[in-house]
Amino acid sequence: MLASAPMSASELPELLKRTLASQRIHSAYLLSGSGDPPRDAALCFARGLVCSGALDKPCEECPACRRSAERELPEIDGTGKAGPLYRHIGDHPDLLWVDRGEGGTRVRIGQIRAIQSALRLGSHEGGWRVAVIADAEWLNVEAQNALLRLLEEPPDRTSLVLIAASAAALLPTIRSRCQRVRFPAEPPLPLRGDEAEEEVRELVERLDALASATLPDLLDWAEVYRGTRAPAAERVQLLLMAGSQWLRERVGEAVVDGRPNLRPPLEAFHILASCRKDLSQRNANPQMVAERAFLALRQAVSA
Numbered sequence: 001m002l003a004s005a006p007m008s009a010s011e012l013p014e015l016l017k018r019t020l021a022s023q024r025i026h027s028a029y030l031l032s033g034s035g036d037p038p039r040d041a042a043l044c045f046a047r048g049l050v051c052s053g054a055l056d057k058p059c060e061e062c063p064a065c066r067r068s069a070e071r072e073l074p075e076i077d078g079t080g081k082a083g084p085l086y087r088h089i090g091d092h093p094d095l096l097w098v099d100r101g102e103g104g105t106r107v108r109i110g111q112i113r114a115i116q117s118a119l120r121l122g123s124h125e126g127g128w129r130v131a132v133i134a135d136a137e138w139l140n141v142e143a144q145n146a147l148l149r150l151l152e153e154p155p156d157r158t159s160l161v162l163i164a165a166s167a168a169a170l171l172p173t174i175r176s177r178c179q180r181v182r183f184p185a186e187p188p189l190p191l192r193g194d195e196a197e198e199e200v201r202e203l204v205e206r207l208d209a210l211a212s213a214t215l216p217d218l219l220d221w222a223e224v225y226r227g228t229r230a231p232a233a234e235r236v237q238l239l240l241m242a243g244s245q246w247l248r249e250r251v252g253e254a255v256v257d258g259r260p261n262l263r264p265p266l267e268a269f270h271i272l273a274s275c276r277k278d279l280s281q282r283n284a285n286p287q288m289v290a291e292r293a294f295l296a297l298r299q300a301v302s303a
Contacts, residue, residue, distance in 0.1 A: 006070065007040040009048060009056035013181050016041060020048045020057045025128065026179045027154040030136075032167040033183025039134055041181070042161045043070075046095050046130040049159060064125065068092040076101035078108040085114040089132070093124035099134035103230045106283060107135055109143040112150070119155045129158045136162040137169035140281045144171050151177045169277060189245050199235075200242050207246045210298045218298065222290040232286035233279055239290055240272050240279075243297050247272075250301060268300035 009017070019025060029045070031038040044058065047068040053059025058068070068090040077083035078101050085108075089095035096118060098111050115131045123129050133139075139147065151160065151174060160178075167175055167182075190196040191204045206213075206221055213221075225232045225239075251265050275293050278284035 007044040009044065009058060012041055012044055012048075013183075015179065015181055016045045016048075019179075020045070020051075025049065025159055027158065028151050028160045028162070028178040029181060030162045030164065030167060030170070030175060030178035031181045031183065032164050034165050034186045035183075037183045038163045038181075041183075042132050042134070042163050043089065046089055046097075046132050046161055047092075049128045049130050050092060050094055050125065064092065064127075068095055076104075076111075078104045078106065078111055080110060080114075085111045086118070086131075094127065094129045096129075096131040097134065098131065100138055104138075105230050105233050106138045106140055106280065107133065107143060109140070109146050112139070112143050112146040116146070116150055119150070119158055122155070123157060127157070129155070130161060131158070132161045132163065134163045136164040137166055138280045139170070140283065141171075144174060144281075148174055148177075166276075168273075169280060188248075189241055191242060191245055191249070199238065203239060203242050204246060207243065207297060210294070211301050213294075213298060218294040219291060221294055222287050225287045225290040229286060236279055236286045236290050236293075237276070239293055240276055243293055244269065244272055247297065247300060264300045268296040271296035 009020070012020075016029075031042050047065060048057035050064045050068065051057040051059055052062040052064055058065045060069075071090060074083050074087065076085065076087055076097075076099060078085070083101065086096050086098045089097050096115050098107060098115060100107055112133075115133075119129055119131060133147070147160075148171065154160065162170070162174075162178060164170060167180070189200065191200060196204070225236050247265050247268055251262065254261070272293055275284075275289045275296075279286065279289050
């Protein structure tokens with residue numbers, strides 16, 4: 001979804017500010033980081049690229065800025081059955097936005113092909129065209145390859161802006177073609193106490209009991225990730241995030257106690273990273289991903 005709180009030109013990262021000031025526009029940018037800041041910056045930057053103001057861009061006063069101002073728009077549907085495959089930013093015809101859409105679990109190849117077709121038509125306003133691809137870590141390999149072809153031969157006066165929670169989720173050939181903007185990592189997820197969400201606290205209680213858990217216990221725990229894929233996948237993402245943070249705590253405790261056998265937790269970290277990729281790019285079954293994650297975490301603390 002489009003960002004809910006517009007970012008001002010003065011709040012943009014320095015690389016994007018310099019780009020707008022110099023008008024030396026690269027064909028692709030990759031904004032990586034968690035939370036809203038990368039999305040807010042992508043939206044502001046895309047609007048700035050079509051702004052006709054003389055100083056800070058977007059100026060919020062020129063015709064292009066008025067056209068690209070946010071307003072109520074239909075939700076994107078990755079299948080194209082219940083809504084558009086992409087949308088415009090505001091109602092500016094040269095600013096395109098792609099994401100998973102409401103209830104979506106990936107950015108689909110059909111959406112990438114749709115913006116390819118739209119960008120081939122050329123600019124409606126005679127200036128730059130910009131396509132923002134949010135949730136880029138949810139592109140499967142097929143969709144990433146389609147995107148790569150667009151990056152290799154971008155249309156004239158066109159810039160692609162990719163947003164990903166983690167740049168590592170994208171193919172190296174995609175990353176190498178983008179100007180990179182990294183946002184600071186968010187604080188660690190609270191696992192215990194009043195600051196932790198109830199679902200996280202309950203999950204950590206189970207993780208604390210992993211060493212004595214049986215295989216049937218783990219399979220039972222993974223049962224809660226059955227059901228409609230979109231909400232199940234979101235809950236598994238929380239499991240993977242909390243599990244990684246919990247594992248870091250265990251490694252820290254082992255180092256303090258002078259028993260740092262790091263090989264099992266490092267192997268578990270590798271498996272959790274693989275689980276994230278399978279969930280986002282390969283449309284894996286959330287329950288099976290959860291089973292694999294619980295097994296990896298138990299092995300890490302039982303070794």
